[in-house]
Amino acid sequence: MRLLVVEDEKKIAAFVRKGLAEAGFNVTVCHRGDDALSLATTERFDALVLDIMLPGRDGLSVLRQLREAHNTVPVILLTARDGLAERVEGLNLGADDYLTKPFSVDELIARLRAVRRRLSGEGLSILKYEDLTLNLTTREVRRAGKKIDLTVREFALLEYLLRTPGRVHTRTQLCEHVWDYHFDPGTNLVDVGVQRLRRKIDDGHAVPLVQTVRGVGYTLKAGA
Numbered sequence: 225m226r227l228l229v230v231e232d233e234k235k236i237a238a239f240v241r242k243g244l245a246e247a248g249f250n251v252t253v254c255h256r257g258d259d260a261l262s263l264a265t266t267e268r269f270d271a272l273v274l275d276i277m278l279p280g281r282d283g284l285s286v287l288r289q290l291r292e293a294h295n296t297v298p299v300i301l302l303t304a305r306d307g308l309a310e311r312v313e314g315l316n317l318g319a320d321d322y323l324t325k326p327f328s329v330d331e332l333i334a335r336l337r338a339v340r341r342r343l344s345g346e347g348l349s350i351l352k353y354e355d356l357t358l359n360l361t362t363r364e365v366r367r368a369g370k371k372i373d374l375t376v377r378e379f380a381l382l383e384y385l386l387r388t389p390g391r392v393h394t395r396t397q398l399c400e401h402v403w404d405y406h407f408d409p410g411t412n413l414v415d416v417g418v419q420r421l422r423r424k425i426d427d428g429h430a431v432p433l434v435q436t437v438r439g440v441g442y443t444l445k446a447g448a
């Protein structure tokens with residue numbers, strides 16, 4: 225899930241970024257309202273976490289502009305404790321939810337997942353290929369009905385592969401989309417990550433699903 229976090233208090237922004245990244249979200253942070261509006265207009269995000277008091281342009285104005293442009297990206301507002309009027313205005317403008325400062329990152333994550341659940345509908349939140357299922361809501365992974373425990377990163381990797389079974393992804397693509405590194409980390413981190421996932425998914429099953437395409441990368445595909 226790709227998020228834009230807009231918060232001018234750098235300490236809060238850094239803390240939120242860290243917490244969300246650890247939970248497997250792909251996070252972009254910006255500190256100004258005008259920058260947020262241009263980013264949200266030019267790039268695709270799955271949700272915005274939007275502070276209200278911002279330099280450049282306030283959060284409610286960003287939200288109003290987006291909705292006037294028929295941009296329906298889910299928005300969670302960050303509001304002051306005594307900000308009843310702005311919360312009401314935000315919800316009227318089309319915010320999906322709000323959080324009152326100070327808030328915990330765990331609560332923000334729960335709200336983000338709830339927003340996604342409401343938007344996707346339960347049925348759409350299950351990715352399936354062959355006898356492998358991944359539930360985006362409960363974060364449960366099963367193969368042939370048997371539950372598989374994955375780390376946050378393994379889950380993100382499998383989610384990425386499961387969205388396009390059969391498509392071959394290069395190490396660079398996986399590095400960018402799953403690890404969120406936009407540079408070559410100079411290690412075999414992707415290979416190690418894929419091997420770990422493969423052991424958990426394929427060991428004990430006759431048909432392997434995680435495939436190496438020699439010299440290119442990896443794909444999710446049933447076959448020998």
Ligand code: CA
Binds near residue numbers: 231232233275276278
């Ligand atoms: Ca602020």
